[in-house]
Amino acid sequence: MGNEIFAKANELKAYFADIRQQLHRHPEVGGKENHTAGLIRQELEKCGIEIVPISVPTGVVGLLHGKKAGSSQVTALRADIDALPIVEKTGLPYASQQPGVMHACGHDGHTAMLLGAAKLLSTMTDQFSGTVKFIFQPGEETLSGAKDMVEAGVLENPSVDSIAAVHSWPYLPVGVLGTWKGPYYASGDSFSVKIIGGSGHGAYPHKSNDCLLTAAQIVVALQNITSRQLNAIDNTVLSVCTFHGGTAFNIIPESVEFGGTVRCHSSAIRQSMPDRMEKIIKNMAEAFGCKYEFAYHFAVPGVTNDPATVDLLAAAAEQTAGKEFVAALPEPVMGSEDFGMYSEKVASSAILRLGVGTPENAKIALHNERFDFNDDAIPYGIALFTQYVLNKNSL
Numbered sequence: 001m002g003n004e005i006f007a008k009a010n011e012l013k014a015y016f017a018d019i020r021q022q023l024h025r026h027p028e029v030g031g032k033e034n035h036t037a038g039l040i041r042q043e044l045e046k047c048g049i050e051i052v053p054i055s056v057p058t059g060v061v062g063l064l065h066g067k068k069a070g071s072s073q074v075t076a077l078r079a080d081i082d083a084l085p086i087v088e089k090t091g092l093p094y095a096s097q098q099p100g101v102m103h104a105c106g107h108d109g110h111t112a113m114l115l116g117a118a119k120l121l122s123t124m125t126d127q128f129s130g131t132v133k134f135i136f137q138p139g140e141e142t143l144s145g146a147k148d149m150v151e152a153g154v155l156e157n158p159s160v161d162s163i164a165a166v167h168s169w170p171y172l173p174v175g176v177l178g179t180w181k182g183p184y185y186a187s188g189d190s191f192s193v194k195i196i197g198g199s200g201h202g203a204y205p206h207k208s209n210d211c212l213l214t215a216a217q218i219v220v221a222l223q224n225i226t227s228r229q230l231n232a233i234d235n236t237v238l239s240v241c242t243f244h245g246g247t248a249f250n251i252i253p254e255s256v257e258f259g260g261t262v263r264c265h266s267s268a269i270r271q272s273m274p275d276r277m278e279k280i281i282k283n284m285a286e287a288f289g290c291k292y293e294f295a296y297h298f299a300v301p302g303v304t305n306d307p308a309t310v311d312l313l314a315a316a317a318e319q320t321a322g323k324e325f326v327a328a329l330p331e332p333v334m335g336s337e338d339f340g341m342y343s344e345k346v347a348s349s350a351i352l353r354l355g356v357g358t359p360e361n362a363k364i365a366l367h368n369e370r371f372d373f374n375d376d377a378i379p380y381g382i383a384l385f386t387q388y389v390l391n392k393n394s395l
Helices: 004-011 013-025 034-046 108-123 147-151 213-227 269-289 307-320 375-392
Strands: 050-052 061-066 074-080 131-137 163-173 177-179 182-185 188-196 238-247 255-264 291-300 303-305 324-329 347-355
Touching: 004 108, 004 307, 004 375, 013 034, 013 307, 013 375, 034 050, 034 108, 034 131, 034 307, 050 303, 061 108, 074 307, 074 375, 108 269, 108 375, 131 147, 131 303, 147 269, 163 177, 163 375, 177 307, 188 213, 188 269, 213 238, 213 255, 213 269, 238 269, 255 269, 269 291, 303 307, 303 347, 307 324, 307 347, 307 375, 347 375
Parallel strands: 074 131, 074 163, 163 347, 177 324
Antiparallel strands: 050 061, 061 131, 177 347, 182 303, 188 255, 188 291, 238 255
């Protein structure tokens, strides 16, 4: 199975599986990935890869220059490196040694695969032209890391022509590349609302303006945006996820606060959501004699996969592993990925899924306390990135 590149990647499996398990043993949440960033720098330096100074303390960027005559294009590859605030329950010998923190989303595997590709490509610089930029990004789970990296200039000096990434996916067999062209991840925004009424006795609601009842009515009314104001084929989700108010069973509170998230595949709909929401909040608050405070935070844009970049990644997967290791994903998702901060700036971009599933772990979802990245997927990721660069930077 596989070609020469896959064979070379497989030879690196044990080494980078060990790296992956080291990262799993020492997980760090966004903005605190000091040990992780140090290990990444150490591994890149071993390969002779130039490390570019950046202002993001736990972000790492490496440059590798091809020696083959031809294109001067800059191809970026990205891995996220942060963990989640979850208590691990895998029982693995390399389980997290950091209480309350674990790699439950496969970022340890993403990091190991990109380091492996960097090592393999560093031995093959005579086979490609241009430059490869390795981006190891902190803070993906907080949906702020990519923004920090972009603002720090990681897409410049040299300017990136294309960027690609993969994300582990337990719903595909090990090594299978899941592809999707066009809008895939939704944008991810948040909102908060405060309804201010008048405190009073629960036995005499007519003597106060009931902010709790008002807020409850607003929560229900907001769902009319997605069900009645928007076309049903335009994927949009508005979820109220927090609701706080009151101190006792017989006291009508003075104020109530609630908040949640909005996810969209359409940029135009995304931009319209604050106004749509505020009209409902404002009018209903006034109807119930209450005041309101409303804040909407645009966090990350959606991710639209460039078809040409998807085709190049799929071709690389077919070359290295075989046609049976490429599969079209069944549908886009309403989850968000801050990779959108890169794809918003770089048209030639794509983030695809890489299968880590087996019959034994297929039901363990990402962000689960028992999730563990499957080390058998490591050579597939290394080979995919390597072949993609060799093909793309030889065009």
